[in-house]
Amino acid sequence: MTTVASRELRDGEVVFVGIGLPNLACNLALRTHAPSLVLIYESGAVGAVPERLPVSIGDPALVTGSLMVCGMADVFQLFLQNGRIEVGFLGGAQVDRYANINTTVIGSYAKPKVRLPGSGGAAEIAIHAHRILIVSKISPRTFPERVDFVTSPGQRVAKVITDQGVFERDASGELVLTALYPGVSVADVRAGVGWELRSRPALDCVEPPTATDLRLLREVLDPQRLYLKG
Amino acid sequence: MSLKDAVARFVHDGDTLVIEGFTHLISFAAGHEIIRQRRRELTLCRLTPDLIYDQMIAAGCAKKLVFSWAGNPGVGSLHAFRRAVEGGKLELEEYSHFGMVARFAAGAARLPFWTLRDYAGTDLPRANPRIKSITCPYTGESLATVPALNPDVTIVHAQRADPQGNTQIWGLLGVQKEAAFASQRVIVVVEELVDERVIRSDPNRTLIPAAIVSAVVVEPWGAHPSYAQGYYDRDNDFYVAWEAISRDPAALARYLDEFVYGIPDRATYIEQQPALAKRLTARAQVCAGVNYGF
Numbered sequence: 436m437t438t439v440a441s442r443e444l445r446d447g448e449v450v451f452v453g454i455g456l457p458n459l460a461c462n463l464a465l466r467t468h469a470p471s472l473v474l475i476y477e478s479g480a481v482g483a484v485p486e487r488l489p490v491s492i493g494d495p496a497l498v499t500g501s502l503m504v505c506g507m508a509d510v511f512q513l514f515l516q517n518g519r520i521e522v523g524f525l526g527g528a529q530v531d532r533y534a535n536i537n538t539t540v541i542g543s544y545a546k547p548k549v550r551l552p553g554s555g556g557a558a559e560i561a562i563h564a565h566r567i568l569i570v571s572k573i574s575p576r577t578f579p580e581r582v583d584f585v586t587s588p589g590q591r592v593a594k595v596i597t598d599q600g601v602f603e604r605d606a607s608g609e610l611v612l613t614a615l616y617p618g619v620s621v622a623d624v625r626a627g628v629g630w631e632l633r634s635r636p637a638l639d640c641v642e643p644p645t646a647t648d649l650r651l652l653r654e655v656l657d658p659q660r661l662y663l664k665g
Numbered sequence: 666m667s668l669k670d671a672v673a674r675f676v677h678d679g680d681t682l683v684i685e686g687f688t689h690l691i692s693f694a695a696g697h698e699i700i701r702q703r704r705r706e707l708t709l710c711r712l713t714p715d716l717i718y719d720q721m722i723a724a725g726c727a728k729k730l731v732f733s734w735a736g737n738p739g740v741g742s743l744h745a746f747r748r749a750v751e752g753g754k755l756e757l758e759e760y761s762h763f764g765m766v767a768r769f770a771a772g773a774a775r776l777p778f779w780t781l782r783d784y785a786g787t788d789l790p791r792a793n794p795r796i797k798s799i800t801c802p803y804t805g806e807s808l809a810t811v812p813a814l815n816p817d818v819t820i821v822h823a824q825r826a827d828p829q830g831n832t833q834i835w836g837l838l839g840v841q842k843e844a845a846f847a848s849q850r851v852i853v854v855v856e857e858l859v860d861e862r863v864i865r866s867d868p869n870r871t872l873i874p875a876a877i878v879s880a881v882v883v884e885p886w887g888a889h890p891s892y893a894q895g896y897y898d899r900d901n902d903f904y905v906a907w908e909a910i911s912r913d914p915a916a917l918a919r920y921l922d923e924f925v926y927g928i929p930d931r932a933t934y935i936e937q938q939p940a941l942a943k944r945l946t947a948r949a950q951v952c953a954g955v956n957y958g959f
Contacts, residue, residue: 478688495689506842507766508770559781584792586787
């Protein structure tokens, strides 16, 4: 998932980075095909070059050596609302048929079964970043027909990158399967999604990570396996 | 002024209280002192409640929480918060980060509300009726609005201040400037008290001026387990450990007994944990400096 996400980033783009796999994907892109990628964190670090994997989005390593540090009013007004962010990464407890994301509650808002953290910057990132990439593992719990709460609307979602395949929105806004990982069948993916998932007629095959990708991820970017499994 | 005196004098039962700092410079020392003084019925406001509000909720200080992201950053859930919400025991007023930032900006500018292009297509306005919209008088566009947030008291941790309260911060700046200017009273807690000449030697670094500061408190390591850039690193191990502590109400109560109720102040908290300094003290990385001459 990390290498697939990293290939979506183009050199010179400005990307709003989350923690976890998106952070790994951005740092991988920076060290391979996109050396001029500009990483912005909602905490205010612009052009960050974290020398260790940040555990939180406000890690001190994001500040050291960055190009700019600004207050959060500037992050949201001067960068995001101004339209300067090309790519935003989002994840969620639930992603639905129309790529809406829920990070707020499972169950009803007034009496939640599970109270999740909430939006953070996700609502406005979904509205203002030009392309949204969602990175999430496949499971029927994660991909229901409808989310319980729309934290972030899906209209700017470019791709949903899962551990089995890639989804994109069709003309009606519905997510359809467009690419499969090697060895994965359409039936496998459909079993992990809570609606009648349609497929694009000609499915792409996802290229596996290169030896360089794997070396960078395992030896340089996440040697302690904070986010990488296996 | 001691933190004990500052909290006794400026933080009252029923106040709307802000302890700001986005991951960086969160005043755990002040939060612990408020727990020790058993303040009640507080409306706690912060973008990210973090461990400090989880502890204050567990200790019974909070009536209501105003927030935008309530998780344990990089780890998972805040379990005292979740128990309170899932048990219907805590009133919530929920925004996104931009919404909270905009509320402080309006409060700081003494405007009744702030406009932002946000929330279209989300369920947040249904969950929080205080998120409204307005038609722009110039373009006709519909824009979201959020009401000003003017706290009774804001507490900010900082690297240094002079005795009058001119306060300098570097590293992540969060919304501390807006929160302080929006507030009726401001308590500044610092790693170091410095001479006014130090402040004057680098005025661009001053975030909060003495004119809006009610009290200056010196409390080294007062942000731990949060961090102070250039002083000490974030205690990520403690944030990870909080998962198990906060999941178990009995373990959480033992934590509060040992590290909050059972000690008089932050100096004792640090004396009790001599390994912290060795593990977390920041290495030096000093900037080149600038020429302020004319």
